[in-house]
Amino acid sequence: MIPSKAKWKFTYSNDDLPHFDHQLSISSLTERLLVQRGISTNEEAQRFLTPELTHLLNPMLLKDMDKAVARVKQAIVKGESILVFGDYDADGVSSTTLMVEALQELGAICDYYIPNRFTEGYGPNEDAFKAAHKQGYTVIITVDTGIAAVHEAEVAKQLGIDLIITDHHEEQEVLPNAFAIIHPKCSPEYSFKELAGVGVAFKFAQALLGYFPNQFLDLVVIGTIADLVPLVNENRVLAHFGLKAITSTKRPGLVALKNNCNIEGAVTEENIGFLIGPRINAVGRLQDANAAVDLLLTKDMVQADELAQFIDQLNQERQKIVTEISKEAEELVEADSTGMNEKVIIVAKEGWNEGVLGIVASKLVRIYDRPAIVLSINKEKKTAKGSARSIAAFDLFSNCMQIRKDFINFGGHAQAAGMTLAEENISVIRKKLNQLASEQLSADDFKQLLTIDHTVEIKDLDVSLIVELNKLAPFGMGNPKPLFHVRAVPTELRQIGNQKNHLKMSIEQAEAKLDSIGFGMGDMYSKISPNAEMDLIGELEINEWNGKRKVQLLLKDLAITEWQLFDYRGSKHWRKQLIPLLGEQSAAVTFQTIDGTGSLPPEINHVQIDENWEVDYELTMVEDLILLDLPNSLEQLAQVIKAINPSRIYACYLVHEGHYFNSIPNREDFKWFYAMLLKHKEFNISVDTPKLSKHKSWKPEKIRFITQVFFELEFVKIENGILKPHSQPSKKDLTEAPIYQQKLNQLEIETTLYYSNYKELKKWFTSEMNEVVSPKEEVTHGL
Template sequence: MLESQSNWIFTYNNKDEANMDSLADVNVSPVIKQLLLQRGIDTAEKAKNFLNPSLELLHSTNSFSQIDKAVNRVKQAIDAGESILVYGDYDADGVTSTTVMIEALRESGAMCDYYIPNRFTEGYGPNEEAFREAHRQGFQLIITVDNGIAGINEVAVANELGMDVIITDHHEVQESLPEAYAIIHPKCSDSYPFKELAGVGVAFKFAEHLLGYFPKQFLDLVVIGTIADLVPLQDENRILVHYGLQALTRSERKGIKALKKLCQIEGNVTEEDVGFRIGPRLNAVGRLQDANLAVDLLLTDDPEEAEELANYVQELNTERQKIVADITKEAIEIFESSDAEKRVIIVAKEGWNQGVLGIVASKLVQNYYRPAIVLTSDPETNQAKGSARSIEGFDMFQNCMQHRDLFTHFGGHAQAAGMTLPTENIIELEEKLDRLAQEQLTDADYKPQLLVSGKLSISDIDMSLLETIDQLAPFGMANPKPLFHIEATPSEISQIGATKNHLKMKFVDAGVHMDSIGFGFGEKVPFLAKQTPIEMVGELQVNEWNGIRKPQMMIKDIAVTSWQLFDYRGTKNWQQQLEDNLENHYFVSFQGHNYDRIPVCDKDTVLSLNQTIDALYLLDLPKSLDDIRELVQKVKFKRLIVCFSTKDSDYFRSLPTREEFKWLYQLMLKRKYFDYKVDAPKLAQYKGWKLEKIKFMFQVFYELEFVTRKEGLIVPADQPSKKDLAEAQVYQDRKKWMELEEILIYSSYTQLKTWISEQMNAEIHEEEMVHGL
């Protein structure tokens, strides 16, 4: 048995089958129909729109309240020669939003510049001193992108200085709104149909309204910010990403071409390329220094400058990775040194790089699957700044907003947030969030959830199926790659990688071969017994090697629901396979032997336990097969490990045949005596028998009273009773022991497991157990 690390939520059910008729007119495979229904796409029209994203399905910019007012103000600034400042943000969404807005303003003829606050000295969002500096430099209009909705005080300062502020944002709206000249925000516009645009999506919409046409030239920027900001890839976001990936593939932007070259992206750009290569590199700039560099990279028309900036971005990303690793290690040490059982992780330390704390929080969530807040404290200001990441079921934004008074600044989403608070408030925040988590979360909530879209067999999987599933791409938030459940018996199990920390399994079914890879699952190999069905949940993907393309599964979780047999029979170094933690492991010696460094117990100790045992070790052979029967019938265990030695086995000392017994007895009758010391070696040489065999035959004769001793010689008994050889106890004992060895030592793995399974399912006959038969 091997427990899964996650909760498997099977999203397919009989209801999906019943609703298939609603998609009868959709010309796709049943697998795709099922996946569409799971995504709430239950009509032919919805399916058509989902499978065939069209720019015509984008919503009208007119649905934004105040967008006309905002555009008119920009045009007024252009006509009056006023200077416009685009006030951005330092993540990938923020820098792409800034680039879109700058290019749209320049195309419109505006005098404009951009400013991105420094994460470390100014923090997220509008900054009063930056606004005052903008006024000193002569800016009359500020347009925020990907921020601003929480800048109540800063907008008020701008108003006092005579500057107008237009806010374009997508973050959660708090209790009150800034008194800006105009706010372009989907959640502040009742008539706007889609509320989940990224910051760059809102900037793009504003640019479209300003320019008066659909600006396809910005789609390569929109797709980066949308994917990097982890907004749901539904509705407009799906359309923008679909066309954005095509635009990114063809992009002639010098900065993007330089980035793609560094990331070794060739051919069609995928959502994974953006999410795991391009996005993190753009994010790295603002995490370590001034993010204006990233905007410069996206705006430049100079190939040499683009290459130079891209190389610097790469260096920053490498540095960022090391910093993240170091802080994560320290954060884990701080958390694990605490005695308290915390439902919400809050760790803080002076000197941590504020820019990477969101990534560290994400890694803590991955490690412990509970909400995490990571803060860096400043003793001079007595303030702590940092980021939060959460789990399904715990809305970080709403729960923190219940204690908004503890924060100096706060903003974010359900799963991610940023904050500043007085250092002395950290303990109180921890206590209050912990209490909220206790009220809202169950034990099951502290395990990750895997939404399983369907069940497949190995023989179902081929390249055609993968090409079919690709119709649902691009994948991302709210449209994840489908996960499938497979139950099969691997033909090979191995650890791979330089440190053997990855798992590889091979499967064969009806002539179909498939590999599966589980990164980070290498430690599970000792818990996977051969010839045992394994359940897997994972993504199907294409493995391409030397021009050959074939399906493989990327494992997300594994489980074994049945007991497992591990066979160490005849293995001298089996103790090297022992785990470090032997809690709930029991080592049974039937013969009362002691073993170095192993806590040995007897059978009765295990029988008295009222619990499921993780691992039950059988160290030596029992006196009877009934000892094994009783254990496997009465004791619940996940793993059974047999360690029987094959040394001094009786199995190959076969029972003498009846003809051999008859021949020896007739010899006795003929000779009238047998001098064992003298005659046994001669007989052994003559017949090719072993001395042990001759000795055993005479033991049977003695017990049956066929022979007796007289003056040191073995002689025939006078008028012995007629008895069967099997009546001799020594004969029965030898026969039973040989049967025991045949089953427990010399059987194959499959034979032994089958026999044990049969004993588990057999009824225990009390009479047999009493008499030991």
């Protein structure tokens, strides 16, 4: 048995049969996936599968849009200077670039400003606004920021600056008193509320220009995907056409960035999320983000190449810093003996780079399945500043808003946030958030959730089906890549990679085969027993190699719900192989008087089974049962198996002098020996045994066994080592002799437990297993 690492949630029902028009020409599986995404009509399905730019909403539906457009155009006519105030992440950088280019196209006198993460922090600030005023700016447009800038809006008003806020972050209790606020969540008539910051900026640019600006789609897709907004509705349309635009873009900065990332052909959402986005983000994480904006704005290919190489170097440095801080953060978590990080992890240390703490928090969430806040302490200011990431079941924004007074600054989303607080408040916030989490979350909430779209049969999978399923892309938040469940038996299993850290297998189901690969799952190799039926969860993809295209399952999790047998019979090296596999609930069992535990770790419980043995509660909790020698009877082992009902059995016994090959003499052997004894009247055991052994090619053990059987049955008597026949022998069957019964018993034990093949051995153990399912066998993932 191998439990799943994640919590599995099966979202489908065989009763949910869709009824789409045949004109869609899609498989029933694709139809089911559409239904699970809330799509139930032909029109909705058509819009989802074939997005159109006409599906986008009118930007004038956004509150204050008309007012903001009029003010910007007025500024252009009067020659006023306009400052675009952005943010330092990929969404903010792409938003800033887009807005600057739109204003330049309109002939505006404009520039951009992105605050330094380390010296100014997130969002608008008073000093920056005052500096802008001195430089003659009369209009400031924020992009991807500003909704929490209540004080800064008042500063702008006092300075005579008209502040136009475009943002998408969660609004707080009080809105800024700005000239205009363009924000989907603050716009009752705008039905879609989940635009990224760059999406809002795009809408503003469209309204300003008076036409649909296709030239900005390559920018829109970066912020939309990198900022992890739901890829549904308008975001799906923008991402769909944005991926096409960035694939064919002539923008020097993006061409250089793609070359730097070795992206060829069609750009995918994975390319944005794992290659392009992180590089743009790296700039603002380590210094001010101007280089990233300059890269996207430049029209010079030489400058673009130089900036792209510089940004790649920053990204490599960022990766190194993340590795170092992550290690230190994990050490702090592991060293915590107070239990205060039980539900929500909060770690803090002086000197940590503030720019990468969100990535570190994400790593902690993946490792510990807990919400995590990672803070850098400033001893001079006596403050702590950092980032937070959460699990699906814990709304970080709403819970932190309940204790908002304990933060100096706070903002973000349900799953991600940034904050500044007094150093002395770290323990206060830790205590309060852990209390809130304790009240809201169950044990299952702390397991990663895998939402499974469907169970598939291997025989139904082919390349054309996967091509069709990819019509559901681009995948992301709100439209995750489908996860499928397959139940099958592995026919080939191996570790691959330089570090043997990946798991490669072929699985078979009713003679149909499917390749599967689990990256980072190489440690599972030794935990999977032969012929075990497995439940696999993964994504279906097309693997192309040497011109051949095959369906492949990209493994995300696995489970084995049946008990497992690991066969180390006859091996002298089983300790080296076995010990790394054992968990805390392990027991080594011996039946003979000799202690066979050898060099097993002391934490493994050793149990000697004899006629006085009784099962105790602790033994019933054992998951791993190690059998170190053979029992005195099959019934004795069966009693142990039924009492413990283990999840895994390790057969580690070795037979040195087996009875299997020293088979029991047949009746003709016994008859010949008795006739010989009657003829010669006596048999000198020590003298005549070697002679007879040579004459009949019998082993001495066989001769001794025959004499012992005759003696126990009172067919013969033994005096001074001389064997003589009884004058009146008893009438008994050979099988009545105790030694004969013992030999039969031992032969049965060895035949069943040692000389059987794997399937035969497992069948015997299975037949003896307790039929009552114990609590430790409960399946937690819904199967």
